[in-house]
Amino acid sequence: MKTTRADPQPADFTDVRATNLAVVLRHLRAHGPSSRASIAASTGLNKATVSSLTGSLIEQRLLRETGLSGNRIGRPGTALALDGSAYAAIGLQIAGDRLTALAVDFAGEQLLLWHRQFSSGPGTAALDLDPTGNGAADGRAISAVAALAQRAATRVRQHGRQVLGLTVAVPGLVSDGGTVSLSPALGWSDVDLRGLLTGSLRQPDLDVAVANHAGLAAIAELRHGGHQAQSDLTYVTGAAGIEAGIVVDGRLLHGARGLTGQIGRFSLGPAGSPTLADLAGVDQLVRRALPGFDPAELSDLTPAVEQVATEARSGDTTALAALRDTGCHLGQGLALLANLVNPEVIVLGDHYATLAEWILPAAEAELSRNTLAPAAGGARLVASSLGLHAAALGGAVAHLDRIDTGALPTAAP
Amino acid sequence: MKTTRADPQPADFTDVRATNLAVVLRHLRAHGPSSRASIAASTGLNKATVSSLTGSLIEQRLLRETGLSGNRIGRPGTALALDGSAYAAIGLQIAGDRLTALAVDFAGEQLLLWHRQFSSGPGTAALDLDPTGNGAADGRAISAVAALAQRAATRVRQHGRQVLGLTVAVPGLVSDGGTVSLSPALGWSDVDLRGLLTGSLRQPDLDVAVANHAGLAAIAELRHGGHQAQSDLTYVTGAAGIEAGIVVDGRLLHGARGLTGQIGRFSLGPAGSPTLADLAGVDQLVRRALPGFDPAELSDLTPAVEQVATEARSGDTTALAALRDTGCHLGQGLALLANLVNPEVIVLGDHYATLAEWILPAAEAELSRNTLAPAAGGARLVASSLGLHAAALGGAVAHLDRIDTGALPTAAP
Numbered sequence: 001m002k003t004t005r006a007d008p009q010p011a012d013f014t015d016v017r018a019t020n021l022a023v024v025l026r027h028l029r030a031h032g033p034s035s036r037a038s039i040a041a042s043t044g045l046n047k048a049t050v051s052s053l054t055g056s057l058i059e060q061r062l063l064r065e066t067g068l069s070g071n072r073i074g075r076p077g078t079a080l081a082l083d084g085s086a087y088a089a090i091g092l093q094i095a096g097d098r099l100t101a102l103a104v105d106f107a108g109e110q111l112l113l114w115h116r117q118f119s120s121g122p123g124t125a126a127l128d129l130d131p132t133g134n135g136a137a138d139g140r141a142i143s144a145v146a147a148l149a150q151r152a153a154t155r156v157r158q159h160g161r162q163v164l165g166l167t168v169a170v171p172g173l174v175s176d177g178g179t180v181s182l183s184p185a186l187g188w189s190d191v192d193l194r195g196l197l198t199g200s201l202r203q204p205d206l207d208v209a210v211a212n213h214a215g216l217a218a219i220a221e222l223r224h225g226g227h228q229a230q231s232d233l234t235y236v237t238g239a240a241g242i243e244a245g246i247v248v249d250g251r252l253l254h255g256a257r258g259l260t261g262q263i264g265r266f267s268l269g270p271a272g273s274p275t276l277a278d279l280a281g282v283d284q285l286v287r288r289a290l291p292g293f294d295p296a297e298l299s300d301l302t303p304a305v306e307q308v309a310t311e312a313r314s315g316d317t318t319a320l321a322a323l324r325d326t327g328c329h330l331g332q333g334l335a336l337l338a339n340l341v342n343p344e345v346i347v348l349g350d351h352y353a354t355l356a357e358w359i360l361p362a363a364e365a366e367l368s369r370n371t372l373a374p375a376a377g378g379a380r381l382v383a384s385s386l387g388l389h390a391a392a393l394g395g396a397v398a399h400l401d402r403i404d405t406g407a408l409p410t411a412a413p
Numbered sequence: 414m415k416t417t418r419a420d421p422q423p424a425d426f427t428d429v430r431a432t433n434l435a436v437v438l439r440h441l442r443a444h445g446p447s448s449r450a451s452i453a454a455s456t457g458l459n460k461a462t463v464s465s466l467t468g469s470l471i472e473q474r475l476l477r478e479t480g481l482s483g484n485r486i487g488r489p490g491t492a493l494a495l496d497g498s499a500y501a502a503i504g505l506q507i508a509g510d511r512l513t514a515l516a517v518d519f520a521g522e523q524l525l526l527w528h529r530q531f532s533s534g535p536g537t538a539a540l541d542l543d544p545t546g547n548g549a550a551d552g553r554a555i556s557a558v559a560a561l562a563q564r565a566a567t568r569v570r571q572h573g574r575q576v577l578g579l580t581v582a583v584p585g586l587v588s589d590g591g592t593v594s595l596s597p598a599l600g601w602s603d604v605d606l607r608g609l610l611t612g613s614l615r616q617p618d619l620d621v622a623v624a625n626h627a628g629l630a631a632i633a634e635l636r637h638g639g640h641q642a643q644s645d646l647t648y649v650t651g652a653a654g655i656e657a658g659i660v661v662d663g664r665l666l667h668g669a670r671g672l673t674g675q676i677g678r679f680s681l682g683p684a685g686s687p688t689l690a691d692l693a694g695v696d697q698l699v700r701r702a703l704p705g706f707d708p709a710e711l712s713d714l715t716p717a718v719e720q721v722a723t724e725a726r727s728g729d730t731t732a733l734a735a736l737r738d739t740g741c742h743l744g745q746g747l748a749l750l751a752n753l754v755n756p757e758v759i760v761l762g763d764h765y766a767t768l769a770e771w772i773l774p775a776a777e778a779e780l781s782r783n784t785l786a787p788a789a790g791g792a793r794l795v796a797s798s799l800g801l802h803a804a805a806l807g808g809a810v811a812h813l814d815r816i817d818t819g820a821l822p823t824a825a826p
Contacts, residue, residue, distance in 0.1 A: 010458045011432035019424035045423045173786050181786065232669045244753070248661055248668070255661070255755025256645045259790040262752035265783060268681050268689060268745050276681060332681050339675035340657070340753065342668025370678060373586050373594065377672040 017053075018406030020045060024053050025062070025404050028082050033066050035077030054080055060408050061086035062106060082107045087409055088161035090152050091395025092145060093169040093213065094118060094186065095239045095350075095388070096300030099144060101152040102392040106400055108224070111159050113389065116148055119299075120186040125193065141186075142193075146200035153206065164402075164409055165207030167395030168193060169216045171240035176258045178210035185240030207399065213237060214261050214349075215252050216394030218245030220386055221347050223397050227382070229344040234337050235384070236263070237349045237391075238282040242333065245394075246341055253341075263333055280329035282351045288322035302388065305351045312358050323358035330359065331366025338371040338379045349384040356383035430466075431819030433458060437466050438475070438817050441495050446479050448490030467493055473821050474499035475519060495520045500822055501574035503565050504808025505558060506582040506626065507531060507599065508652045508763075508801070509713030512557060514565040515805040516576075519813055521637070524572050526802065529561055532712075533599040554599075555606075559613035566619065577815075577822055578620030580808030581606060582629045584653035589671045591623035598653030620812065626650060627674050627762075628665050629807030631658025633799055634760050636810050640795070642757040647750050648797070649676070650762045650804075651695040655746065658807075659754055666754075676746055693742035695764045702735035715801065718764045725771050736771035743772065744779025751784040751792045762797040769796035 023043050028034060031042070040050045057063040064083040084107025093100045099118035103111040124141035145168060153163050170193065172183030178194025180186070193210045201208065218235035227233060235245040242264030246253040253260050264277030278284060286293055286304045289311060293304055311319035334346055348356055348363070360381065367376050384390060403409060436456050441447060444455070453463045470476040477496040497520025506513045512531035516524040537554035558581060566576050583606065585596030591607025593599070606623045614621065631648035640646060648658040655677030659666040666673050677690030691697060699706055699717045702724060706717055724732035747759055761769055761776070773794065780789050797803060816822060 010436050010456055011429045013429070015432075016424040016426070016429055019428075023423050043423055229669075246753070248666060249664075251662075253661060253754060255790070256642075256757035257755055257786075257791050259755045259786040260753060262785045265752050265785050266679075266681065266745075266749050267783065268679065268687075268692065268742070271782075274681075279681065329681070332679075336679050336749065337753075339678050340659070340673060340750075341666060342670055342672045344669035369684075370680065372675045372678050373670075373672040377668070378670050 020049065020406070021053055021057065021408065022404060022406035024050065024057065025082070025406070028063070028080065029404065033079040033081040035079055037077050039080070056408070058083075062403065062408070084109050085160060086162060087164050087400070087403070088156045088159070089164045089396040089399035090149065090156065090166040091169065091216065091392035091397070092149060092152075092166065093216075093389060093392035093395065094120065094141075094145070095169075095171065095213065095391070096298075096302065098300055098302075099148055100389045100392045101148045102389055102396060103152055103156045104393065104396045104400070105159075105161055106403065111161070112152060112155055113392075114148065114152065116144065118144055120188070122187045125180075125186075125188050125191040125196070142196045142200060145193075146197055149197065149201060153203070162409070163206060165209065165399035167209040167211055167216065167398050168197065169213045169391035169395050170210060171213045171237075171243065173259050173262070174210050174212050178208070180210065181259070183240075209395075209398070211395070211398070212243065212245070212258075212261060213239060213391040214243035214245035216245065216392075216398060217349050217384075217386070217390035218247050218347075218394065219252060219397050219401065220390045220394035221349075221384060222247055222250070223401070224393060225347060225384065225386060227345050227347070232342070232344045233347065234341065234343040234345075235347045235349050235390070236330075236334065236337075236352065238280075238352050239350045239391075241265075242277045242281060242330075244337060246337070246343070248341065263336065266333065266336065276329065276333045280326050280333060285322055285326045285355075288325070289316075289319040291318065301351060305354050309355060312355070320358065323355060324362045327359040327362030328366050331363035332370055334363060334367045334379075334381065335370030335376070338367060338373070338376045342373070342377045343379050345380045345382060347382055347384050349386075349390055350388050353383040353385075353387075433462065433819070434466055434470065434821065435817060435819035437463065437470065438495070438819070441476070441493065442817065446492040446494040448492055450490050452493070469821070471496075475816065475821070497522050498573060499575060500577050500813070500816070501569045501572070502577045502809040502812035503562065503569065503579040504582065504629065504805035504810070505562060505565075505579065506629075506802060506805035506808065507533065507554075507558070508582075508584065508626065508804070509711075509715065511713055511715075512561055513802045513805045514561045515802055515809060516565055516569045517806065517809045517813070518572075518574055519816065524574070525565060525568055526805075527561065527565065529557065531557055533601070535600045537600075555609045555613060558606075559610055562610065562614060566616070575822070576619060578622065578812035580622040580624055580629065580811050581610065582626045582804035582808050583623060584626045584650075584656065586672050586675070587623050587625050591621070593623065594672070596653075622808075622811070624808070624811070625656065625658070625671075625674060626652060626804040627656035627658035629658065629805075629811060630762055630797075630799070630803035631660050631760075631807065632665060632810050632814065633803045633807035634762075634797060635660055635663070636814070637806060638760060638797065638799060640758050640760070645755065645757045646760065647754065647756040647758075648760045648762050648803070649743075649747065649750075649765065651693075651765050652763045652804075654678075655690045655694060655743075657750060659750070659756070661754065676749065679746065679749065689742065689746045693739050693746060698735055698739045698768075701738070702729075702732040704731065714764060718767050722768060725768070733771065736768060737775045740772040740775030741779050744776035745783055747776060747780045747792075747794065748783030748789070751780060751786070751789045755786070755790045756792050758793045758795060760795055760797050762799075762803055763801050766796040766798075766800075 084105035088105040099116040171185045173181040180191040231250040233247045244261040267273045267275040289308045497518035501518040512529040584598045586594040593604040644663040646660045657674040680686045680688040702721045
């Protein structure tokens with residue numbers, strides 16, 4: 001997904017065509033069904049080019065004709081719409097003790113959303129394939145992910161869609177090759193998740209990827225979050241530590257090795273000073289809001305977070321104070337993002353979204369107070385509307401987005 | 414300088430040609446004089462295309478023939494080299510009480526480097542053009558910048574170069590239109606510097622721009638800093654507050670409104686907690702290293718910083734402790750950059766570069782300790798070799814870089 005300025009590549013007619021295919025597809029995604037004439041009028045492409053481009057897209061089953069166009073220019077034209085019936089992609093997400101699979105087709109229709117119980121830990125990612133596995137290694141995490149991926153792919157094919165690819169969302173550092181370099185939440189380091197999955201799935205035509213949770217969630221927000229922002233959006237998750245998915249100029253911030261967005265690590269002061277995650281993490285919030293609870297014993301914070309919301313709704317002062325305090329500290333972290341990368345919108349995701357009613361006011365005040373530019377540099381702070389599986393959605397969307405750049409899928413086998 | 418994914422533009426043959434012109438220019442910049450045949454062999458462009466492209470570039474005086482090529486393929490070919498004799502650009506920089514002008518031509522030759530005394534403050538940016546000017550307004554800052562820009566442009570033209578443009582580097586927030594939204598160091602807010610300068614210069618053909626100091630310095634480092642990094646580099650300056658110029662994928666990180674890189678503002682903890690600039694700023698360092706000095710009385714920290722270096726070299730324990738402490742805190746700020754944007758190289762600029770011998774070891778240790786990814790995510794921490802006028806150089810380079818994207822200059826008047 002990365003392009004660099006180093007070693008620029010020569011362009012030829014293929015690139016022009018890909019760019020123009022992208023222009024047509026994005027026009028239809030943004031504006032809904034349109035006639036060839038109105039596509040030509042809106043994009044500046046000439047009619048013959050639009051006819052040729054849409055012809056290819058119809059042949060590839062990415063567009064279909066849908067009767068007469070309503071907002072026509074001149075005589076009524078046949079309207080074209082995105083066709084979701086040929087292609088879909090799958091996203092999986094590992095968060096807490098829950099494995100989620102989600103499939104969505106090219107037109108944006110959700111084909112399935114499944115949840116499974118899941119166990120992670122140091123030995124769970126080892127398979128026979130992995131010679132470094134120790135005695136505790138049982139590989140059940142890989143088996144569980146592979147089994148769910150396999151079932152999801154089968155179901156999507158039953159829906160008549162070609163599966164373009166599958167991405168697993170993981171909290172922590174994921175290197176370019178799909179290796180989980182370090183995931184404190186899962187207890188994994190240097191796990192070649194992409195290689196292990198590819199080996200388990202034995203589907204050589206399936207494009208398997210692994211990527212960071214927050215980054216994929218940001219991709220989902222960009223396409224399905226309902227924000228105006230189209231190029232500079234940051235998603236902040238508290239699902240495991242605190243991580244940010246930073247979209248810059250419409251693309252996920254990649255950096256030198258793909259190791260971006262680790263905002264929760266920040267601290268300032270003498271060694272041992274608390275980090276942002278220590279002060280604003282969801283586990284800390286639960287600990288303070290529900291004095292009886294020990295979040296260390298919970299592998300999934302979701303029920304505890306719902307409990308916090310219930311307490312807050314009933315006016316419990318301990319819970320409300322903990323939420324306000326979390327909001328203040330989180331706002332200091334968000335100011336960092338606003339000061340450094342100047343996003344158009346900052347989206348609070350997953351557990352933060354569940355608790356946004358109580359966290360947002362304090363976070364917004366601190367964000368403003370700590371940003372040098374007035375009004376937080378224009379950044380709007382909002383809660384995600386995509387729920388707890390935004391990363392899985394992003395995993396699927398990442399494959400579909402590639403089509404929107406004009407890189408059409410190769411023919412179905 | 415910004416492109417967004419929103420409203421993609423259709424491509425045509427002009428874009429292909431611009432891309433390929435860029436390929437040829439960048440090849441020559443990276444590899445030095447080369448024959449047409451070796452350009453074709455290295456870039457994958459066919460020979461007829463290379464002949465046509467280099468023909469245009471020679472006609473535009475961006476390339477020249479330089480005799481026989483050394484590393485030839487087949488029979489000896491005429492070597493082509495970048496030609497600096499036709500075009501140049503100017504950068505100006507306001508830092509402390511010093512105004513710097515620098516001009517560089519398309520081949521990278523420095524044509525002039527001038528310094529002037531400079532005064533800034535709330536009234537200094539007001540001109541008759543500015544109806545909000547109060548009694549203290551004298552506009553001398555604008556007059557000084559305009560006068561130096563005028564003289565530099567005249568001198569560059571005497572060198573026989575067409576002046577492609579001029580950029581003024583300013584510490585603080587600069588909005589897209591060239592307005593200094595807020596510069597605490599200069600005491601300016603909402604100063605339409607670009608508009609005021611354009612009005613003073615009365616040279617309608619001159620492309621005048623205003624941009625952030627750290628961002629321009631990062632552009633200079635990318636092209637002239639001698640780093641291997643070509644796409645992900647961050648420059649950190651302590652010239653006024655602490656600011657970062659963040660290059661992502663070969664382009665300066667712009668964000669929604671161009672208000673990026675304000676790393677010095679960061680703090681974590683109760684209201685009133687020290688910011689990164691409070692702990693690691695150059696003015697604080699001077700205060701601690703030289704107990705007699707009051708940096709608030711200095712409008713330019715350069716002599717004090719040199720004094721600190723002298724003390725450190727002589728083994729003064731107060732100075733050494735202050736430098737180590739600054740390095741530690743700065744390293745915590747750099748870890749933030751490494752965790753969030755994962756640069757390939759972090760360049761310590763200006764005063765930090767002068768003092769790098771003593772600051773770097775502690776900064777490097779803290780950077781590593783506070784980054785989640787091992788070895789700081791691969792980020793190398795280095796001192797700038799461009800001295801105290803990197804931002805002025807970047808201001809000139811920004812205009813020349815545009816040619817390297819294939820956007821050739823319009824004909825000289």
